[in-house]
Amino acid sequence: MIKRYLLIGIACAVASSVNAAVTQSEAKQLGTQLTAVGAEMAGNADGSIPPYTGGLTTPPAGFQKDSGRRPDPFAQEKPLYSVNAKNMDKYSGHLTESVKVLMKRYPTFRIDVYPTHRTMAVPPQILANTAENALTGETIDGGLGVKNVKAGFPFPIPKDAYQVMWNHLLRYSGEAMEYRYKSWNVDASGRAILATEGVNSDDFPYYHSAGGDIFWRLKVKYLGPERRNGEAIMLKDAIDVVGKGRSTWQYLPGQRRVRLAPSLNFDTPNPGTGGATTYDDAFVFNGSMERYDFKLIGKKEMYVPYNTYKMTYETKPEDLLTPNHLNPDFVRWELHRVWVVEATLKEGKRHIYSKRVFYVDEDSWAALASDEYDGRGQLYRTVISAPTQSYDVVAPFTSSYFAYDLIGGIYAMVVHLGDEKGCLKYIKPLSEREWSADSLAGSGVR
Template identity: 55%
Template sequence: MKNPKQTLIAAALLALGTSQALAGVSAEEAKKLGTSLTAVGAEMAGNADKSIPDYTGGLKDIPAAYQKGTGVRPDPFAADKPLYSIKAADVAKYESKLTAGAKELLKRYPSMRIDVYPTHRSVGYPKYVVDNTQKNATSVKTNDGGLGIEGTYAGYPFPIPKTGNEAMWNHLLRFGGHGYYTQYDSINVDSSGKAVLATTGQINVEYPYYDPKRSGASGEADIYFRTKIAYVAPARRAGEALLAQDYINPMKNGRKAWQYLPGQRRVKLAPDIAYDTPNPGSAGASTYDEGWIFNGALDRYDWKLVGKREMLIPYNGYKLTYAKEPMAVTTANHLNPDYVRWELHRVWVVEATLKEGKRHIYAKRTFYLDEDSWYAVASDQYDARGQLFRSGFASVTPAYEHPAPAASAQWFHDFVGGGYNVSGMLGAYNVGVKLIDGLPAAQWSSEALAGAGVR
């Protein structure tokens, strides 16, 4: 039997180990960046049969149809044809390369198919992101058991991740430019196949973390992400507005969010715009923390880095994102397969298991992070019985002229209630994803939110 005093000492040491800061990789391991690994930690070489090609720095040739200064990006791969298609009868053959959600869609719906195109590693980065990521590799630390970070410059914090928390921080601090503006449609398709406009939103997203003029490391009170949305349609939601911001250490500085409702004519704090609160914009097909596949604090789950796999994922989704008639991309039960481009890429797989004593409608979640961009491109959510509840997908669609990754179109399937939501459809508006500098600080105040939402 253990000595009680020894047990107490061991417990104290364990507590200390989970709260203290954990450092990055060694200088020797960091030398892989830019040699065997890309600047952000992806494998430079392709796979054995080159169905995943070598990384060559992202897309270099900008389509001639692209108009300089616009956010609308013509498809640089429009001439590609599918290499093969997968239907329900083919699931066993491609079992290891499909997410649980993709397999479920194929098995449930005879009309579902996955068209697999040639793989293009089209993601690129500006020099300051590359340089800062190299600096971060050896200097960034996690704290509060991996729930916060410190000492991070304007780049990816953990290009050579060792834990699930580190991999998820790469997603949370993914690069998509300093800021962007767009106007988008969100469409709900119910279990009967009826499609309706959920919202049309005008959204500003800003990463103060990636301000190219910023120098020095981030502090725990610094905002890394903020978004402001003004809803302009349908009529029942026109005039609503939302503002939210997240901090480098969410355990010390939790999310702050405000909402403006025209019927009340006032801005109010909205603490529930987080975690598993149902997102009304998706008719409950997703939660608030499923925006961008995942957002917000990591504190409700234990995160396990499973490893890397070759997976078929949505990618280079220009045709989907910029479809001129957004309703045309929807069919009953799933997106119109003609609009969805799937490619073979390597992804990091991260499993999230609900912590004892914590509450969330998902008991377990699996996330798939694109190795070239660190964007979460797919997720599977399970209920307390271990059954697949919902799945999400997002299609990486790089801004090739900047360069910067992006993932506008995202969609979520509810396998219990039926139906799905697709959001980030930009084609009805001549805006695209317009990369911009940060807005003036006054535009991010709660007072400014009321003006943004007035009809």
């Protein structure tokens, strides 16, 4: 079925394409040498990365429909080996620079490497649209925008770093979802502090609305800590970054009014993480690319968190949030191929990060990790995704992540679902009225 959708998509694109983004010969690799979204179909030479066989699309035993929780399909697996400061030289080629720093700094920090499972999958229609995009999609405005794309990954065979990053920004996460979460900061003394608790509503018009320029909308209703209870924010990101960019609003109970909040982007400290990350650190990277020059380095095999069901859905904060770093017992790492993208701050532009290196998953096109450098060129922070496949709706979930401040010695766990209240549910897109500024005031009243 998937192959049939893919072939239909390629045929339609070939018939209509005039200025193809890739050649017809290149596009024919999709579904043969490459998966339908552009990853290498084959495994690696030693078999530690297996071939792609369609991803995880069947719920395991124990899954309860509408519960919002997803049991770990690999719960019985044990780590193949662990990497720490003592043996890291043997595996250094598979480690990000930030992970190396963490290993050297904290004797208790390690990564447990499990068997690799290429679980990420998306619905057949998304694959068909991706095949068409391969032959029609283009970047504009120096890579800052895209055109001639429809509800699928825009550049399954990317030619440059901007196309890779647009695949991340327009990655498939379903049409709409809602989840109650908590985000935590752990200070240098090892004390865990609740940064925020709330309900997120994510909406992806790119994947459910014909026409229009908004590709992502987010509404956050804050429930805690007490001083933030009743606050709310809303943002909308447009594909037309140069013309429209990001629109943002904020509701503060003390003022009892909604106001525009143009600073909810770039390197503004994110209060949702207690200032431990910037707004464009969310999900490893989000927002406009306009302040950086992006360069495609190539592909590498890297250790990254993957299939983190235990950490995301089952682990209690008090068990996960240990001093200095997350408890390694609950973080699953696997070997995966990633695209490596380097972003260097443009001359005359301002940002607290002078350089950023992103590691983008070939199967989901989600950025899975970053190395971020300050103005002196010193390694400053890292943001690391904790992805899972929502096998019941066939959509990757990549909104849970954690971040380490390598200078301040603090870290944040963002969008943690692993307590009695946390859950992730896929919903019908909210009405347009629910995305008005007036609706934000109603949602934030305590």
